[in-house]
Each structure stands twice: as structure tokens, then as C-alpha cells.
Amino acid sequence: MRTAVLNVGIRTVLLRRGPSGGIDGVFGAEGCGVRSILKELTARVGEAVARLDPQADPLVRPAADESHGDYQSNCAMSLAKKLGQPPRSVAERIAAALEVSDLCEPPEVAGPGFINFRLKADAMAHRLAEVPPAPAAGEDRVGIAPSDAPEKVVVDLSSPNLAKEMHVGHLRSTVIGDCAARILEFLGHDVIRENHVGDWGTQFGMLVAYLRRTHPDVLNRPDALQIADLEAFYVQAKALFDADATFKRESQEAVVALQQGDTATRRIWEAFCNESLRHCHRILDRLNVRVVDRGESYYNDLMPQVIDALERDGHAVESQGALCVFLEGFKTKEGEPLPLLVRKSDGGFNYATSDLATLVHRIRTLKARRIIYVVGVTQKLHFEMLFAAARKCGIAPPEVRLEHLAFGSMLSRSGAPFKTREGGTIKLKNLLDEAVAAARAVVESASGDEDGDEGAAPMSKRALSREQVEEIAETVGLAALKYYDLSHNLIKDYRFDIEAMTSLEGNTAPYLLYAYARIRAIGRRAGVDFATLSGSSPILLAHPTEQALARRILRLPEVIEQTGAELKPNLLTDYLYDLSKAFSRFYDRRLGVRVYDAPTGELRVSRLRLCDLTARSLKLGLSLLGIRTLEQM
RNA sequence: GCGCCGGUAGCUCAGGUGGACAGAGCAUCGGAUUUCUAAUCCGACGGUCGCAGGUUCGAGUCCUGCCCGGCGCGCCA
Known part of the structure; x- marks a missing residue:
């Protein structure tokens, strides 16, 4: 499926080449500066490669190693095999046919046949300078245009049982589903977030x-x-x-x-x-x-209609008293065909029945073209059978995408199931409180010591009131919980580690929130309004840390796009961490540059704009994870 | 028994359709430094990518077998 998605994406770009020779891709709408460089290079390489093989995939991706440049194409090697020619000469021919001088230094062929691209500093600067200022109110898209092919998407998330209180088992579906919905919404899709609560039985x-x-x-x-x-x-x-x-x-x-x-x-x-x-x-x-x-009971009237139709059409047949849809490829322990039961032998309906009725509603009434179930991996078989049955019975036509966004369990720190000492479930509210309490301790220990230890002086200027500490703790604690969840591979189980997730060091929400707050503080201290810094003066990228930072900022569109395409939030968290590390180096007193006391006024403005773009990128990225930023920590 | 998902550095984890010496954080050790918020930066240490075969110019990635762990396998949701 992944391959199909990528192919579609590439074809879309190629078809959309405008008369100017530019690419009006997902990120290239008029007036919006930042386009995905990855997309643009993919299109350019695609054109050059098409002369050798129209079917070939350009295989452009960010360089594995920065010493080789910014992006690389790996297509020459596989193409060489296909053509029966030496890979390096194929790479040379592709490189010679490339027209990328507006973006990159001349491409270099290296190793067995890699084509390496190094972005020109002035091209990066130009692109960054095109990013419009943040709007005074409303969403800041940081210059990224929405998709021009919006889809109606249903995200099925959270979905607790109303008989009981929400417990820790509902955290992942809620957080992951919200993140998926936010990214798809940002990309321009029409998303319906369905909370399919259990309210019947x-x-x-x-x-x-x-x-x-x-x-x-x-x-x-x-x-x-x-x-x-x-x-x-x-x-x-x-x-x-x-x-x-x-x-x-x-x-x-x-x-x-x-x-x-x-x-x-x-x-x-x-x-x-x-x-x-x-x-x-x-x-x-x-x-x-x-x-x-929208509770399960919403489908009460629909269920008998759907089931009757299945029976009438012969898709569902009786077996051992129950009404069943038999599907190929599913077997019981004994090796017998394993059907999906859609009506129990007592005439009652079950999970599968309401899921089928729900699908009917989502496809026919809500007109969903893509349905994403954010549900634990333990239900994988159920969804495979549900989807297969929906296809077989014509409920889900081929053009409707059905996806089970499966995730692993949250385990205790020791790796055991996450339960109370007595073996009961842990209330979600208690978990949130625990995260906030841990964050409060971290914030208090770092925000100026009332006990008056040695280094009280530098901290005193940002001593925080009790109310501020509470607000910060709430934001940081919940951010820490979400970020930790989203920064792991979804399919794997992970261990709940309150210390790791609230740590101020490493790939954590507190680190990123601090990085953001720190950058905003630069703006305040510099006495400038970032909103008015645009346009008039150039962005200058002379210093290595400036260029490294620029490179990271420019990757934001492609990272958001890829995260949305693959629904892998950890791609975004990894990027944000990388971005903030690049900022730390840029701002480092030894290896970085001076910002608000830069040598010239022009450099000062340029660097402040880099700060602004970094902060906005962080804020946007975190917002897509469902994380609020703080202006002060 | 069958199926699915995992097994990567001491610990927690990344590793896009096979590609350039396997990456990061934490921990440990060393260095910078009285600061633009050091809640920082630089460096070192650390891995037979579960095991064994195979395909390939090239395998953590693909194929086969095995080992370990988790989950699932007809009337719960």
C-alpha cells in the first residue's frame, strides 16, 4: 500500500507541472513561500530519468549522511540493473540531464551510483524569505499550502465505553487519533472525528x-x-x-x-x-x-436493515444457528473456515454487526472516502475480517480506503501490564494528574529556587507565580505524556516512564517546549515584533549553523506530508527534535552566531527571522501533535 | 497447532520502495563556560542489527528454517 501511495503522489506532481517550469505541488500554492524541496527534486529527477525509463521511480530522499549533501537519488543503481549498464554511467547520464541549478550545486555522482544534491545557500535563503509572516489571528501555516485534492476522512478515535470511566487504555487511541486528525486537517482534508462510544448492551x-x-x-x-x-x-x-x-x-x-x-x-x-x-x-x-x-446505539435501526440485506443477497448465510459471512483466508484453530458472525444464534447483534452498520453510515451518509480506525493491535484480526466482509458485501467500494491504525499497549515501567497494585484498571484522569505532578516538580526545580541555592540570581528574573507554575505544569505534563506516546513506533508496546517523558533532556516535550519558549524570549528581549520582520530585508546564510538551521526549517513541509501519508507521528517528533537541536547549535555561544547583538543590523534582522521561522515551525509541528506551546517556562 | 506483530549500544528507542562506515537520547567519562534563558554545546566510550542459511554488486531491510517475547484464532467488545 505504501508503494501505491508514493506512486500516486509522484504521478500527481508530474501531471501538475506548470508552464513556468515550477511545480505547483501540495506546497506550492501562490503566495505561499515554502514548497517541499523533496517534491521538487523528485519531479526534476523524474523528468531526467524518464528518458531512460518512463516507469522509473526517482527515489529522491534526504541524504543519509550530511557530508554527502542534502538530498540524494538512489534510482541509478536499480535502473542500471534493469538496463544492464554500469550504474555509475547511468547516474552520470541522469546527472547530466538534470536541470537543478536554481536549487543546488551541480549534482555529484558518488559511490556505486548515488546522485547527491547540495542546496545552494542563496536558494535556501530565497525560499525562507518567501514565507509570509504569521497572521495576526488564526492558524499559522508557515507558508504551507493545503492539499488541492481534499478528501472526506473519518477518524474513529478514543471510543470509550460509557458504562465506566475512561482508563489508561483509552489514552493512545485518543492521542494518536487526534494527531492523525490534526495532520489530515492541516493537509486540507475534511475530517470527521467519530467518538464511537459504547452506550448499548x-x-x-x-x-x-x-x-x-x-x-x-x-x-x-x-x-x-x-x-x-x-x-x-x-x-x-x-x-x-x-x-x-x-x-x-x-x-x-x-x-x-x-x-x-x-x-x-x-x-x-x-x-x-x-x-x-x-x-x-x-x-x-x-x-x-x-x-x-456517536454511540453504538445510533445504529440500532440500521443494523437489522444491513443484516437483512446481506442475508437476502446471499452474502451472509446461516451456520450453527448464527448468521455468518464466510471469507477466504481466515481459519479457526481447527483449520475450518472462520466466518465473521453478523447475527448471533439468539438473534442478537454483536460488535461486527454494529461495525458493519457503522461502515454503511460512514460511507453512504457521511460520504467518507477514507476511514481510519485508531484501535489497539489486539483487534487486528477483527478489522481484517470486517474490511474483507465490507468489500465482499459491497458495503465498501474499492475507492473507499479502510485502514486500521493499530497501536501497541502501554506497559508499566517494568514491562508488566499497566494496572493498579490490585490488578484493576488505572483511571485516565489519575494518569494525567500524575504526569502534571511530575511536570510541576520539574518546573519548580528549574524555575528559581525559593530555598535560595547558589545560582538564584540568573533565575530570579523569571521567577514564576504559583498560578504560572500551575499553568505551565498542566501544559508541560500533558505535552510530555502525548509526546512520549507519539514519539514511539505505533505498532510496538512501550513502557510508561514518567521520568523519561518529563525529562528536560533528550527527545521530550519539555525540551521542545523550552526550546520554543527560549526563542520567543529572544524576540521579546530584542524588542522586535516578528510579524513585521518579513519581506524588506534578506535572509543571509553564511555561517554553517545558519545553513544547517535553514535546511531543517525547509524540511517541514515534506515531513508533515510524509507523516500524514504514512500516519507515523514519530516521523514528526524526530524532525522537531532535530530542528530544535539545530537551533541550539545556531544559538550556541561558541559554535553558533550572535543574534540580537549581531555585527550588523542586516544580520541581526536575518537571524531574528531565522529564530521566528524556527519558533513557528516548532509551534506548528507541536500543534499537529496536539501540543500547546508556552511563551514562557 | 495456525496466523499476525516484535527481538537493533548497559537502558529507552529511531532506522521511507534493499544502498554509501547501523543512528539518537539517557547513563558513563572528558572538554568548553561566569551566559543572547547552561533547561546549552563539543568529544569519547559503547552494537557478530535474536540465530542459521539463501537471493543480490550490495541485506537491519527481501526469502526459508529455527529460538525468544507479545497478541489473536465462531456467537464479548
Whole structure:
């Protein structure tokens, strides 16, 4: 699939070559300075290579080793094999046919047949100078244009069960799904964030019955329902259910009443779900995650229609009393065909039923062209079967992309399952509090010592009030949690390590947030308004650290694009860390350059603009991860 | 049993369709320095990329077998 995506991307660029000879790619809209250099070079190499083989992939990528330049093309080697010619001579011919003098030094052929590109400093400077200033209000795109081929995308994220409180198991889906949605939105797509909450099933009969007993006034004032501890409420109801036969009967009757649409029962159920959703949104608000709530019950009426149609069309057949869709390639332990069960032998519906109905709704009503399920890897088989069944039954036509964005589990620091000492689930709220507390300790220890240790003097000028510390701790703590999650390969399990994630050193949110705050402080101290620094004066890239920083800033469009194409957030986190390290070197007193006391006024403005572009790139990148920045730390 | 996913430096992890000596952070050790927010920068140390074969000019990456760990495998979600 990855190959297909890349091929499509390349073809798109080639088709879009404008009369000017420039590439109006995803990042090349008029008036928006920064285009993806990777795309542009890919197009240029593609044109040169096409003379030898129209099918060949230009294989342009950032240089593996900076000593070889900024970008490299690896296409000559494989092409040479195909043509039966020496790879170096193929590379020489491609290099000779290339027209890249506006961007790069003359390309060099090296090693077995690599073609190396080194960007010209003035080309980089020119591109950076084209980036428009940040808008006074609203989103700063840092000069990156949105896609001109927007798609309707559904991201299925978070999706807790309303019977209980959100727990640590919901963190990854929420954070990863939000990140995917943000990146796709930024790229210009029309994203619907579906919070597919569990609001139906036998447990809700029990909860309704328990609510009747504990909150007799709920019917009179359903909106006033408050349950302080949802988890405890569930546990108490369950205990009574197991111990009390009368209550058990009431619960079962409530289930039936719910299914039959009994008004009073449904009002109680609704009151409970709304209260539970309020709990969810307290957490989602805190995480700054926006969703559309649409519970499983939303599909109640649709399910029988969908299933009846499957049965009528012969896609689903009865087996051992259950209605099944048989699919090729799936087997049971015994080697028998493994079907997807879409209706239980008791006539009831299950997970697969509601997922199929949900797909129908998303494709036919919401008109989604791409549906991304952000769900743990343990459900991989389920989604493979679901997708296969949806294809087979014609619910999902070929042009609709179905993706399971699978992620591994969050484990405890020791590598064991992440549970309380008693083996219970950990509430998500408690986890957030723990991260914020750890961040508070870090911020307090670094923001000037009230105990008055040796180095109090330099810190005193940014001593923070209690309120400021709280605000910073909240932002840093949640950022640390999200960033740590997103900076790992999604498919793998990872260990929850509060110290590592809140550390101020290394590839962490606190490091990046500090880097950002530090750059903003430069602007404040320099007494300039970055918004007015544009245009008039040039960007000068003479010093090696200036050039290194420029290179990093210019990679932002291609990194965002690739992160969105592959849905791998750690590509973006790695980039942001690399960018801020490049800034630290640029700003280093020994190996870097002077900024606001630069030798000339022109250099001062140029360097301040580099600071501004770095800060804006960091802010944009972090915002796509769902992380807020701070002007001061 | 079958299937899927992992196994990379002491630790935590990156490694785009096979490509240039396998990268980073932490930890450890050494250096810079009284500062443009040092919450920094530079350097060193550290790896038979689970094992064994194979394909290839070239394999952490592809193929086969095996070892270890995790997950999943008909009426839960």
C-alpha cells in the first residue's frame, strides 16, 4: 500500500507541472513561500530519468549522511540493473540531464551510483524569505499550502465505553487519533472525528436499574444527574447484580425495556449516557481533543436493515444457528473456515454487526472516502475480517480506503501490564494528574529556587507565580505524556516512564517546549515584533549553523506530508527534535552566531527571522501533535 | 497447532520502495563556560542489527528454517 501511495503522489506532481517550469505541488500554492524541496527534486529527477525509463521511480530522499549533501537519488543503481549498464554511467547520464541549478550545486555522482544534491545557500535563503509572516489571528501555516485534492476522512478515535470511566487504555487511541486528525486537517482534508462510544448492551440495563434505586428522582430531573465516581457506581451495580436475584431480574427487564423503546427507561439511560459523556469530555477538554460523539446505539435501526440485506443477497448465510459471512483466508484453530458472525444464534447483534452498520453510515451518509480506525493491535484480526466482509458485501467500494491504525499497549515501567497494585484498571484522569505532578516538580526545580541555592540570581528574573507554575505544569505534563506516546513506533508496546517523558533532556516535550519558549524570549528581549520582520530585508546564510538551521526549517513541509501519508507521528517528533537541536547549535555561544547583538543590523534582522521561522515551525509541528506551546517556562 | 506483530549500544528507542562506515537520547567519562534563558554545546566510550542459511554488486531491510517475547484464532467488545 505504501508503494501505491508514493506512486500516486509522484504521478500527481508530474501531471501538475506548470508552464513556468515550477511545480505547483501540495506546497506550492501562490503566495505561499515554502514548497517541499523533496517534491521538487523528485519531479526534476523524474523528468531526467524518464528518458531512460518512463516507469522509473526517482527515489529522491534526504541524504543519509550530511557530508554527502542534502538530498540524494538512489534510482541509478536499480535502473542500471534493469538496463544492464554500469550504474555509475547511468547516474552520470541522469546527472547530466538534470536541470537543478536554481536549487543546488551541480549534482555529484558518488559511490556505486548515488546522485547527491547540495542546496545552494542563496536558494535556501530565497525560499525562507518567501514565507509570509504569521497572521495576526488564526492558524499559522508557515507558508504551507493545503492539499488541492481534499478528501472526506473519518477518524474513529478514543471510543470509550460509557458504562465506566475512561482508563489508561483509552489514552493512545485518543492521542494518536487526534494527531492523525490534526495532520489530515492541516493537509486540507475534511475530517470527521467519530467518538464511537459504547452506550448499548446488557450492562446498561443493569446501570439503569441501579440508577432507579439510587437516584429515584432521575426521571424528574434527568439533566441534573451527577455521578461523582462512575467507576465506583459500576462496581456497586455489578456487585448487587451478582448478589441480588431481584435486582438481577430488574436489570434484565430494563434491557428488554430499553430495546423495546420504553420511554421512561430510555430517558434514564439517556441521562446516564449524558452524565458519562460529561466525564469523558472533562478529560478530552483537558487533552484539547475535539470529537463528535456517536454511540453504538445510533445504529440500532440500521443494523437489522444491513443484516437483512446481506442475508437476502446471499452474502451472509446461516451456520450453527448464527448468521455468518464466510471469507477466504481466515481459519479457526481447527483449520475450518472462520466466518465473521453478523447475527448471533439468539438473534442478537454483536460488535461486527454494529461495525458493519457503522461502515454503511460512514460511507453512504457521511460520504467518507477514507476511514481510519485508531484501535489497539489486539483487534487486528477483527478489522481484517470486517474490511474483507465490507468489500465482499459491497458495503465498501474499492475507492473507499479502510485502514486500521493499530497501536501497541502501554506497559508499566517494568514491562508488566499497566494496572493498579490490585490488578484493576488505572483511571485516565489519575494518569494525567500524575504526569502534571511530575511536570510541576520539574518546573519548580528549574524555575528559581525559593530555598535560595547558589545560582538564584540568573533565575530570579523569571521567577514564576504559583498560578504560572500551575499553568505551565498542566501544559508541560500533558505535552510530555502525548509526546512520549507519539514519539514511539505505533505498532510496538512501550513502557510508561514518567521520568523519561518529563525529562528536560533528550527527545521530550519539555525540551521542545523550552526550546520554543527560549526563542520567543529572544524576540521579546530584542524588542522586535516578528510579524513585521518579513519581506524588506534578506535572509543571509553564511555561517554553517545558519545553513544547517535553514535546511531543517525547509524540511517541514515534506515531513508533515510524509507523516500524514504514512500516519507515523514519530516521523514528526524526530524532525522537531532535530530542528530544535539545530537551533541550539545556531544559538550556541561558541559554535553558533550572535543574534540580537549581531555585527550588523542586516544580520541581526536575518537571524531574528531565522529564530521566528524556527519558533513557528516548532509551534506548528507541536500543534499537529496536539501540543500547546508556552511563551514562557 | 495456525496466523499476525516484535527481538537493533548497559537502558529507552529511531532506522521511507534493499544502498554509501547501523543512528539518537539517557547513563558513563572528558572538554568548553561566569551566559543572547547552561533547561546549552563539543568529544569519547559503547552494537557478530535474536540465530542459521539463501537471493543480490550490495541485506537491519527481501526469502526459508529455527529460538525468544507479545497478541489473536465462531456467537464479548
